[in-house]
Every structure is written in C-alpha cells, then in structure tokens.
Amino acid sequence: xxxxxLILNRTTTQAISLSTTTNSQHTLxxxxxxxxxxxxxxxGSDGIDKKEQVIKFYKVEEQYGYLSNFAPYPIxxxxxxxxxxxxxxQSMKFEGTPDEERIRNxxxxxxxxxxxxxxxxxxxxxxxxxxEIMRESIRAKFTQHKDLHKLLxxxxxxxxxxxxxxxxxxxxxxxxxQNRFGFLLEEFREKLLGEKEKR
Numbered sequence: 689x690x691x692x693x694l695i696l697n698r699t700t701t702q703a704i705s706l707s708t709t710t711n712s713q714h715t716l717x718x719x720x721x722x723x724x725x726x727x728x729x730x731x732g733s734d735g736i737d738k739k740e741q742v743i744k745f746y747k748v749e750e751q752y753g754y755l756s757n758f759a760p761y762p763i764x765x766x767x768x769x770x771x772x773x774x775x776x777x778q779s780m781k782f783e784g785t786p787d788e789e790r791i792r793n794x795x796x797x798x799x800x801x802x803x804x805x806x807x808x809x810x811x812x813x814x815x816x817x818x819x820e821i822m823r824e825s826i827r828a829k830f831t832q833h834k835d836l837h838k839l840l841x842x843x844x845x846x847x848x849x850x851x852x853x854x855x856x857x858x859x860x861x862x863x864x865x866q867n868r869f870g871f872l873l874e875e876f877r878e879k880l881l882g883e884k885e886k887r
Contacts, residue, residue, distance in 0.1 A: 744851040758797040763828040772797045773825040778804035
C-alpha cells in the first residue's frame with residue numbers, strides 16, 4: 689500500500705509463531721520499536737497535532753509506526769502466517785492463485801507491495817472486498833499482539849491519520865483524502881473499548 693524507508697530482514701514464514709520469530713534480528717527490531725512507543729509520553733510527543741489531537745503515522749521507525757501495516761508483527765489469518773499485515777493485504781488481491789504465495793513469501797512488506805502492483809490478473813471484486821480484508825488484518829494484528837492491543841486503546845480519543853503523501857484512499861494527508869485506514873483503526877479501537885467496558 690505505501691512506501692516505507694525501513695527495510696526488514698526476511699522472515700521465515702513456515703516457522704514463525706505469533707509470540708516469537710525464528711529471525712532474531714526481526715525480534716530485536718520489534719521489541720526495540722515497542723520500547724520506544726511505550727516509553728514516550730503521548731502529550732506533545734512527535735506525531736501528535738496538539739491543536740486537533742490527531743495522531744499521524746507513516747514510517748515504521750517513528751513513534752506511532754506500529755499502526756502501519758508495514759510494522760514487523762506477523763499475523764495468522766485464513767490458516768496461514770503472514771510476516772506483516774501488508775503481506776496479507778496485498779496477497780488477498782490474488783487469493784487462491786500462485787501469486788498469493790509469491791507475495792506472502794516476499795522478503796519485506798515493501799517488496800510485497802511492489803510485487804502486488806506489478807502483477808496482472810488482480811481479482812475482479814477487489815474494490816468490493818478490500819475494506820473488509822483490511823478490517824480482517826487490523827483485527828488479527830491488534831488481537832494477536834497484546835502489546836499493540838493496549839497501545840491502540842491508549843490512542844483514544846485522538847483521530848488516527850495515515851500520513852501518506854500519495855494515497856487518497858487509505859491515507860489522510862492530501863486534499864480530498866478519505867483516510868479509510870485511519871477510520872478502520874478507529875472503528876476497531878471503539879470495539880476494543882466497548883469490550884473493555886463490559887468486563
């Protein structure tokens with residue numbers, strides 16, 4: 689979906705688990721990222737528009753980069769392990785074809801993104817199903833990783849904006865942008881808050 693500057697090490701998708709990964713550098717990157725997020729105050733910290741109380745995110749290495757689909761958090765969906773949410777989302781453009789596996793095994797989320805854009809024969813119903821698939825990836829990521837579960841809840845009640853300079857559908861920084869990714873994150877955050885209140 690979006691270009692990023694961070695290059696991640698290859699994840700062995702067949703041996704990966706949701707709590708640990710066989711790629712030690714991948715694990716270290718993930719924990720160092722989480723430590724930076726959890727130790728930063730949300731009041732006046734980078735990424736927050738103080739006037740409007742909007743959290744903008746884009747690059748994985750920045751404070752709120754864990755919200756990105758490029759963040760190094762594997763998810764389990766539809767019986768398979770995906771190195772990142774981006775791998776899953778892009779693969780679903782070719783669900784049930786050999787290209788699905790090609791994208792799932794891409795070395796990085798950027799490679800998965802680029803590969804999906806270069807391939808022909810994307811599913812004909814993609815525009816109808818893409819938002820529900822994005823919901824599925826968000827739900828998997830923020831329920832299967834408890835650290836992210838808490839971090840997402842802690843962003844309430846701020847607006848979440850994917851700070852893309854070239855995507856008017858999922859991003860929210862260009863004139864006329866729909867910010868659908870930010871909206872879906874907020875939607876799932878509300879669901880988590882509702883579940884928390886019922887306990």
